[in-house]
Amino acid sequence: MKNLFARNPRRNKDQPNDPPPGQETPGGGAESGSENPAPEIRLEPPQLLYGAGQSVGIERYENEDALFATSLLLASGLRQERMGFFLVADGMGGHQHGKEASHAAARVMTGTVLGKITPGILQSDPAQAAGSLQETLLEGIQEAQKAVLEAAPGGGTTLTAALVLGDNVTIGHVGDSRAYFYSREGEITRLTDDHTLVQRLQDLGQLTESESREHPYRNVLYQALGQDEPLQPDIKTLHFKQPGALLLCSDGLWGVVSEKKLFGLIDWTRHPAEVCQEMVQMANEAGGPDNISVILVYLL
């Protein structure tokens, strides 16, 4: 598998010094196609490849983020199934609480969702599994909420989870971590709305994007796990186009590195884990004010 990704020269090795991030031509997508045509990678059977990156950042001493990633492939003469489950949680509340909250959310959410989905895939007739995917994700978030309240009273966490099954990805989301699609043509689509006050004000045309970035309330969430109020998670299903990429990250990444620079790092010929490491590095080079977590998934 690794060989597949070594066909193109590494971009970093070509650059003697690290230029300021994003100043150079992005290495991925349509851009690189013009000079050095990227091979049309389509795998048979179609499958998910993922990588992750995480860093405590420069300014913080503790990591309150959590992430989870797994993928599964079944291909036979009778059936082809691919499944992936990916999650980023950004804990808050300081000291022990933030860590515990994001960890508990990741653990319980994953346990609930995979506990329902994996056996279904191994059944002879997968579609007979009870409940819909959206209901399963909702249940996972509710269980995670209970676990956070129990394990980290006073703490809280964001939770952005993506369940890839078949042709679609189902997203469960609370807080201000984000999920994106990135197409082979270089199109960036944000899949989640931040549950922050400034986002809401921005949606209503009361703040501009640049005002939001400077706003004193920019970190105030109106929804998070661990909050002692009824949760209304966003749950939705979107068509995951092949080939394409899915990115999940905490605000330690998207709050620091622009989307354009971030996705400019994607190079389809390299393993996503490698790209994730560079994304994290870019956030740290920009000051690393917060914990950074990122998961990049290719569907090829």
Place this chain on the structure above:
Amino acid sequence: MQSSKVERTLPALNQLKPGSILMDRYAIQGVIGVGGMGSVYRARDLHFPSVNKLVAVKEMIIQSPDPATRQTAVKNFEREANILATLSHPAIPKIFDYFTCEERSYLVLEFVDGKDLEAMMKERKQPFSEEQVIAWGIEICDVLDYLHSYQPEPIIFRDMKPSNVMINGNNHVVLVDFGIAKNFRIGIKGTMVGTEGYSPPEQYRGEATQQADIYALGATLHHLLTGSDPRQQAPFSFHERPARKLNPNVSVELDAVIQVALKYNPEERFPSARTMKEALMMVASKTGAFSVPAANGAAHEQTVKPVWIFRCEDEIRSSAAVGEGIAYIGSYDHQLYALRLMDGQLLWKHSAEGGIASRPCLYQGMVYAASEDQKLYALDAASGKPVWSTSFTGPIRSSPVVFEGYLFAGGDDGCFRALNPFNGQEMWRFEAGSPIRSTPSAGNGRIFFGTEDGSVYCLDLRGQTNWRFSAKRAVTASPFFQDGIVYTASLDGFMYALDSSSGWGIWRFRMGKGSVSSPCGDEGAVYFGSADGHLYAVDTNNAKELWHFAAGGQVSGSPVLHQGSIYCGAASGDFFCLEAKSGRLRWKYSTGGPITSAPAVANRLVLIGSTDRTLYAFPVV
């Protein structure tokens, strides 16, 4: 605003015990309430030894180690005292005294014998009546008007919410808590406070005007009328959940007043508390024209007449197919008719030996029609001359379709066949074991169809099962494929969204009853009818209902989407044209019998068959 957790636990540690005496004058009797800064006590004024004069003693504990924060807090406290000292209004408590001892400052206020609206709502557990809310609303407007007209400068209350409105023993309003400046604890990531919920968007920019109080009053009245706490909803989402939608007992007029108060843009709200009060009074009296336009009033129905009609000898239960300027329609009178599209003139007809319950299919100059006589006929589309026919072992009620060069047809014999469209030769067959009455749909090299035992099958082009999904009752409606998802309605009362490659259920939407209505859709929405009498529009991403339209009877027909309009017939015989975005009725036409099929749209015409034996052609307007 402090987080609710802080409010509940922090000051409790420092509360004054009953029996404590402040300034040798105020004997604390108990706690009335707890605020962000400290407690509010009921106390007896000992300067009046012969009567039981009660006062409210409001405490502020200054705990912050930061001198600047402490200074701001004291300033706000003094501000409240000074404001109150100069005010005189029945809905504003009188101030008697203020003083500071040690780290605590105190205001001594008129004791209001009553409860605040938040506490009342908690006890009541259901919304207040419209009449009651209007009465309180008028009183609040009155006191806001007093504050806003205050000289030399208007006073903005800035913190209108149910917990700051007391209702005294005579059911009159008293505003409490003039201490301001408690919005958010800012700076630290995720202080996890909710939003204030009642405050307008511009308040977060630091603007406080009369219109801010009007918005907050609108939010307060909305909460009282609906029981839906704005602090638990997405901020500024009132327009997405009008009071009347949450509580149908709220009148259109009151709903409109509240919506005006809750406009995002301050200039669109009532210009003053006085005008809002007048609007509320007008709702109360329900006399005269209401000056605020009612949002989305009754649908304005256009009258549309058919361009032409064509009468058959028996019911039409199936849809027309259109190609090359010809409309093909089958009827229970055993005929397949070919009509000139522009005027409905009969071109030719072909007789089967049974009723035709399915939509004809056009492909390469041929028209295919399936009949209850167990036969599938292939005719020359222009002349109607028979080319071939083939027999099944049961009636055929599913409409044939051509996909990737195969002619697919399901039968009541439980058999799904792939035929050569040119000679009718069977390429393969799949035994579903239960009658197939739904029309197959295709996408991504796969075929989807439902059966009467509640299965949805996904086959590949060689007839191998990719997956099977089980609903709890029959799937008679035809599946609809779009963007990797198959949507399918069942008689079990659910609309299912299934992953097209694995058959996993992505979501399900519960209807009031089962459905035989085949869905249609576009980016973002799927539309379908139900026996519960509604036509639904549902968000494809998350199964949220976008709108529903009450058709006045079972929706047995299937909708079709064309240029922003939904066309659909119902068992009442009505044929509807709705705006796809809103579900608003554009026009309707009453036919003489139930409609069970989907319309066909072509050449600026909408064709719909009815069991009144007539095919109607309406103009697309």
